[in-house]
Amino acid sequence: MIDDIELLRLIENNARLSSAEIATMLGSSEDEVNSEIDRLKDDNIILGYNTVINWEKKAPDNCIGMIEVRIAPVKNKGYDHIAQILSKYDKVTACYLVSGGFDLMIIYEDSTLRNIANFVTEKIATLDGVLSTTTHFILKKYKANGLIYDSPDTDDRQAIIL
Amino acid sequence: MSFDYTNKISKAVQQVPPSAIRKFFDLANEMKGHVISLSIGEPDFVTPWSIREAGINSLIDGYTHYSPNSGYIDSRTAIADYLKRRYGVAYDPAHEILITVGGSEGLDLVARALINPGDEVVVVEPCFVAYKATVEFAHGVPVVVSTKPENDYRLMPEELEAAITDKTKYIIVGYPNNPTGAVMTLEDWAKIKDVLLRHPDIIVLSDELYCELNYLDGKPASLTQFSEIRDRVIMVNGFSKSYAMTGFRVGYIAGPAELVAPMIKIHQYCIMCAPSLSQFAVIEAAMNADDEIVKMRTEYNHRRRVIIQGLKDAGLECFVPYGAFYAFPCIKSTGLTSEEFCERFLLEKHVAIVPGNAFGECGEGFVRISYAASLEDIKEAMKLLKEFVEDLKKG
Numbered sequence: 001m002i003d004d005i006e007l008l009r010l011i012e013n014n015a016r017l018s019s020a021e022i023a024t025m026l027g028s029s030e031d032e033v034n035s036e037i038d039r040l041k042d043d044n045i046i047l048g049y050n051t052v053i054n055w056e057k058k059a060p061d062n063c064i065g066m067i068e069v070r071i072a073p074v075k076n077k078g079y080d081h082i083a084q085i086l087s088k089y090d091k092v093t094a095c096y097l098v099s100g101g102f103d104l105m106i107i108y109e110d111s112t113l114r115n116i117a118n119f120v121t122e123k124i125a126t127l128d129g130v131l132s133t134t135t136h137f138i139l140k141k142y143k144a145n146g147l148i149y150d151s152p153d154t155d156d157r158q159a160i161i162l
Numbered sequence: 163m164s165f166d167y168t169n170k171i172s173k174a175v176q177q178v179p180p181s182a183i184r185k186f187f188d189l190a191n192e193m194k195g196h197v198i199s200l201s202i203g204e205p206d207f208v209t210p211w212s213i214r215e216a217g218i219n220s221l222i223d224g225y226t227h228y229s230p231n232s233g234y235i236d237s238r239t240a241i242a243d244y245l246k247r248r249y250g251v252a253y254d255p256a257h258e259i260l261i262t263v264g265g266s267e268g269l270d271l272v273a274r275a276l277i278n279p280g281d282e283v284v285v286v287e288p289c290f291v292a293y294k295a296t297v298e299f300a301h302g303v304p305v306v307v308s309t310k311p312e313n314d315y316r317l318m319p320e321e322l323e324a325a326i327t328d329k330t331k332y333i334i335v336g337y338p339n340n341p342t343g344a345v346m347t348l349e350d351w352a353k354i355k356d357v358l359l360r361h362p363d364i365i366v367l368s369d370e371l372y373c374e375l376n377y378l379d380g381k382p383a384s385l386t387q388f389s390e391i392r393d394r395v396i397m398v399n400g401f402s403k404s405y406a407m408t409g410f411r412v413g414y415i416a417g418p419a420e421l422v423a424p425m426i427k428i429h430q431y432c433i434m435c436a437p438s439l440s441q442f443a444v445i446e447a448a449m450n451a452d453d454e455i456v457k458m459r460t461e462y463n464h465r466r467r468v469i470i471q472g473l474k475d476a477g478l479e480c481f482v483p484y485g486a487f488y489a490f491p492c493i494k495s496t497g498l499t500s501e502e503f504c505e506r507f508l509l510e511k512h513v514a515i516v517p518g519n520a521f522g523e524c525g526e527g528f529v530r531i532s533y534a535a536s537l538e539d540i541k542e543a544m545k546l547l548k549e550f551v552e553d554l555k556k557g
Contacts, residue, residue, distance in 0.1 A: 006460065009460075010464065014537075021468070021541075024467050024468050024471045025464035025465075025467050025468060026464070026467070027467050155199075155206065157199075157202050157204055157206070
């Protein structure tokens with residue numbers, strides 16, 4: 001019997017493990033791993049597999065905006081209506097309903113600042129129910145997806161006898 | 163004009179041979195190019211941040227002085243809380259816990275506090291290289307019990323019984339075991355306890371540095387948990403392996419006050435106290451880091467299974483280890499000695515592992531493979547091991 005939490009933690013940290021490798025690591029069989037992964041996909045618990053890329057190295061001009069959106073909730077739909085509309089944009093990489101001084105936090109990635117500004121002014125601000133927006137541009141990433149950027153990956157352990 | 167040093171060095175020190183694997187490590191260090199090391203007996207994880215931060219904050223707050231000889235009472239109390247929580251055993255932090263410089267100091271303190279010249283100490287091999295040496299430095303006589311792979315390297319009660327004489331002062335047991343990865347369950351220990359009940363004068367040194375790295379049920383199992391012998395079991399424990407804190411050099415002794423007191427005497431004259439910064443880190447480790455241990459243990463367990471599978475694929479016999487972060491496969495089928503196997507594996511495939519004879523004569527024919535290494539390195543090393551063994555079999 002596979003511990004599904006243990007399986008999820010394992011592939012959350014390394015999506016490239018093969019089913020055979022996962023089976024070995026969990027002390028299970030490949031078939032069991034495959035059917036468990038299928039079940040987790042069917043249940044929409046596993047949604048997809050991403051690669052964590054340090055785009056600052058490959059495409060340093062890329063821009064990321066964190067956009068705070070204040071909303072007047074729509075009758076019967078609350079905040080979901082606007083959140084769902086904004087989530088449909090491919091360049092919106094995350095959309096959260098949050099507590100505090102605003103309602104939605106949108107993460108938007110594009111190639112230029114101008115494009116982000118246009119998205120805010122033309123797509124978000126014009127939606128019915130949006131009261132205001134505040135846009136923050138990300139200047140540097142230190143940690144994302146649980147990974148620290150530019151952390152040295154060295155093993156400084158000495159060969160000592162024990 | 164040359165000074166004759168030969169007779170100046172203590173005979174007790176002279177008689178302890180230099181480590182058999184020093185040469186091997188020198189070779190590994192001199193190798194050019196990338197060497198995968200599965201030879202190191204320390205965690206590859208960096209100490210969890212909250213523990214490091216506690217150490218840093220102690221410096222910021224100016225705690226840079228000697229602590230009391232036994233350690234800060236807050237640190238000892240944190241250790242006592244930990245032992246109560248994880249072992250279900252109560253120790254009085256005021257008199258029954260001594261904070262040491264790593265578990266290693268604990269081994270030395272026990273030897274020096276207990277041994278009169280000629281006293282025998284039962285050493286259960288294969289084992290950590292320091293057990294025998296600390297006994298010999300203290301003018302004791304090690305009496306070796308060799309555990310066997312067919313018993314999963316557990317200490318069998320009849321083996322212990324056979325080693326005991328009227329000169330036996332104490333026995334040293336270390337489980338989960340370095341180098342075999344063997345564990346003893348409470349049922350296994352109960353049988354050892356029965357032997358000890360028949361020999362009411364014998365003391366136990368239980369080295370429990372790997373106590374949290376138990377993959378059977380994740381819980382420490384120990385002779386300290388038997389109240390009938392509590393008055394003569396000395397636990398040597400620490401934070402190096404379980405909490406990835408090797409460089410902090412901090413461990414502890416827990417045992418009856420009458421046995422701890424003489425060790426405090428030696429400790430206060432030789433060491434004064436364990437580093438204060440490390441003692442502050444210990445409070446955080448003992449009180450708030452259980453989650454971190456679970457995370458590391460889970461990852462070690464995944465790698466353990468990959469190693470076991472790799473050994474099987476390579477055609478090497480290995481009993482299934484359930485503790486520490488070592489596997490101890492048999493290499494007799496290759497026709498090589500442990501040292502030849504390791505040296506050739508290093509030179510031909512650039513993977514460093516440790517010959518089993520370094521941990522006692524009964525380790526000959528075996529090698530220690532550490533899985534305190536990244537999964538990528540382990541996978542690559544197991545692939546190379548398979549190639550290497552196949553090459554050997556082809557001749």
